[in-house]
Amino acid sequence: MKPNNTREEIAQFLKVLGSSIRIEILLNIGKGEACVCHLESALKKRQAYISQHLMVLRDAGILDTRREGKYIYYRLSDSEILSWLETTAGLLD
Numbered sequence: 001m002k003p004n005n006t007r008e009e010i011a012q013f014l015k016v017l018g019s020s021i022r023i024e025i026l027l028n029i030g031k032g033e034a035c036v037c038h039l040e041s042a043l044k045k046r047q048a049y050i051s052q053h054l055m056v057l058r059d060a061g062i063l064d065t066r067r068e069g070k071y072i073y074y075r076l077s078d079s080e081i082l083s084w085l086e087t088t089a090g091l092l093d
Contacts, residue, residue: 016060021045022053023085029063030082033075 028034028042039050054074057063064077076082
């Protein structure tokens, strides 16, 4: 997030992150890029369920993608997102 973002943009960003499964996805992808098959194994959730959340995160600009053959790999668009999540978790301790 940049300092000049509007309140509405910040609220929309937080709304997208307001899902525990999306946070779990981001924490997993924060370790390095992953495809849906990796996330399906790590999260023990169905591919379709994970894909829906990945689409929301991608549409919000939180994830970037690259294609390798038939696989799409997801990565954080900004590594600061992982730092922000870790800082937020620290505030809850």
